[in-house]
Amino acid sequence: MPHILHAIPRERSVTVHPEDVLSWFATAERDLPWRAGDVTPWQILVSEFMLQQTPVARVLPIWPDWVARWPTPSATAAASQADVLRAWGKLGYPRRAKRLHECAGVIARDFADVVPDDVELLQQLPGVGSYTARAVACFAYRRPVPVVDTNVRRVVARAVHGQADAGPASAKRDHADVSALLPGDDQAARFSAALMELGALVCTARSPRCDGCPLRSTCRWRLAGSPPPVGPKRPAQRYAGTDRQVRGRLLDVLRDTDSAVSRADLDLAWPVDPVQRERALASLLGDGLVEQLADGRFALPGQDRNDSTASR
DNA sequence: CACTCGTGGCA
DNA sequence: TTGCCAAGAGT
Numbered sequence: 001m002p003h004i005l006h007a008i009p010r011e012r013s014v015t016v017h018p019e020d021v022l023s024w025f026a027t028a029e030r031d032l033p034w035r036a037g038d039v040t041p042w043q044i045l046v047s048e049f050m051l052q053q054t055p056v057a058r059v060l061p062i063w064p065d066w067v068a069r070w071p072t073p074s075a076t077a078a079a080s081q082a083d084v085l086r087a088w089g090k091l092g093y094p095r096r097a098k099r100l101h102e103c104a105g106v107i108a109r110d111f112a113d114v115v116p117d118d119v120e121l122l123q124q125l126p127g128v129g130s131y132t133a134r135a136v137a138c139f140a141y142r143r144p145v146p147v148v149d150t151n152v153r154r155v156v157a158r159a160v161h162g163q164a165d166a167g168p169a170s171a172k173r174d175h176a177d178v179s180a181l182l183p184g185d186d187q188a189a190r191f192s193a194a195l196m197e198l199g200a201l202v203c204t205a206r207s208p209r210c211d212g213c214p215l216r217s218t219c220r221w222r223l224a225g226s227p228p229p230v231g232p233k234r235p236a237q238r239y240a241g242t243d244r245q246v247r248g249r250l251l252d253v254l255r256d257t258d259s260a261v262s263r264a265d266l267d268l269a270w271p272v273d274p275v276q277r278e279r280a281l282a283s284l285l286g287d288g289l290v291e292q293l294a295d296g297r298f299a300l301p302g303q304d305r306n307d308s309t310a311s312r
Numbered sequence: 313c314a315c316t317c318g319t320g321g322c323a
Numbered sequence: 324t325t326g327c328c329a330a331g332a333g334t
Contacts, residue, residue, distance in 0.1 A: 051330040058320075058329085092318030099332080129332045149330045168313085169331095196330065205328065206323075236326055239318075248318055287317090 015159050015218040018183040018191050024214035025194035028201060032056065033064055035193075041115040041140035042076075042107070043067040048132045049100045054091055056200070062091060074113050076104035082303030085289065086255050094251060094289055099127025117141040130171055144188030146178035151199025152192075155215075156181075158203060162220030164229040165205070246270045246280035254290060258304075260297035 033039075034047035046067055050059040066087055070076040076084070081101055088097035103126045107115055115136065116122050122133035130148075137143040153166035156177045178195075182188045202209045210216050210226070221227070239245055249269040253261060270277045281298075284290040291301045 048330065053317090053329060053331055054319080055321080055329045090319060092320085093331090095317065096332085127332070131331060135330070147330090150328095151330070200330080236328090237316090239320095242317095244317055244319095251318090283317095 015220055016156075016181050016215060017218070018181065018187065020214040021194045021198060022187065022191060025190070025197055029194075029197060030056075030201070033060070035139075039067075040071070041117075041136060042073050042104075043071065044140040045103070045115055045128075045132070045136050046076075046100065048135050049096050049103075049127060050091060052096055052132070053093060058091060062087075062089060070104075072113055073104040073107040073111075073115070076101060077108045080302040080304070081288075082300035085251070085300050089255070090252075092248075095287055096127060098287070098289060102126040103128065115140065117143065119143070119145055138189045138192050142186070142189045144182060144184070144186075146175045146182060147192040147196065148174045148178055149196060149199075151196045151203070152178060154205065155195055155199045155203045158208075158221035159215045159219045162224050162227075164221060164227060167231075243276065243280050243283065246273075246276055247284055250277075250280055250284060251289065254298065254300050260293055260295075260299040262297050266298060 029035075034044055047059065047063055050063055050066075069087065070079060079101070081098060084097050084101045085094055088094055091097075106125055107113060116125075117137060117140070119133045119137050122128050122136055123130060125133075128136075134145050134147045135149075137145050138147045148169075148171075150166070153169065153174055156174075157163045157166035160177060160181075178192075181191075181195075183191050198213070198215075202213045203215075210219070210222055213219065213222075216222055246269075250266055253266060253269045266281065267274070267277065270280070281290070285292065288301060290298055292298055
């Protein structure tokens with residue numbers, strides 16, 4: 001008997017008991033609007049697009065208005081890209097808004113306006129990667145697939161591997177890690193939501209609240225004395241002065257007006273460095289987030305331009 | 313694999 | 324103040 005036990009590698013012994021996480025979740029779950037019972041798969045997909053690299057608090061004021069205005073893929077696809085970009089506002093990474101618009105068109109045209117429930121099909125949609133495909137399959141269709149986001153990877157890194165933070169993402173290993181924890185029955189989907197919630201509320205990147213953690217008695221990282229992260233940390237990404245900031249400024253000008261704007265108007269948005277400004281504008285045109293009209297002015301793609309200032 | 317791509321809040 | 328970070332995807 002002891003012989004068998006000793007043959008089990010430490011890494012693989014159980015440190016996460018699903019029932020502990022689920023009972024914690026029952027009391028700690030946030031009342032997020034996209035978790036309500038009458039929310040459709042499409043509306044859940046919209047929330048996942050918005051939540052890609054964007055905090056919940058910033059999505060909260062945008063999502064309800066968005067899904068009320070465009071409740072289905074076909075309704076979304078029928079909107080102009082300009083209206084979509086304006087409704088997206090300052091959520092950031094506006095290419096997501098464009099991909100969401102494209103995604104709506106594909107679902108409306110190729111899937112009869114019904115969001116697929118299969119991970120492989122979902123992942124072929126524009127803007128839908130491994131995480132989002134699994135999140136929709138799980139949260140919208142209750143499929144028992146592993147859902148691995150940055151929160152889950154951090155919880156697993158700590159509780160299972162005893163490391164302060166997760167290393168670089170590795171789809172195969174990450175999915176295997178979570179699959180090993182998933183309760184095999186109809187609790188799997190709820191468990192995935194609970195694991196994400198635990199990472200978001202308790203097992204946070206900075207100053208985790210271990211006192212309130214349902215895993216505190218078995219967490220390998222805690223049992224090891226909460227050692228600091230090992231290895232080199234990636235240099236923090238800058239924003240001030242980057243092309244991304246310039247793109248943001250240019251797009252901000254175009255979102256704020258119903259009419260097309262001249263190149264001189266765009267110059268005002270980033271006067272200091274014309275070379276960088278032109279590079280940013282070119283990249284926005286290349287991304288299809290901005291278009292240039294025949295008269296040389298610029299506008300969000302597909303917007304109505306019946307403005308009286310148009311030169312004839 | 314490494315890099316780009318927004319934005320704002322918080323320690 | 325500045326650095327860190329937030330339900331990633333695409334190239």
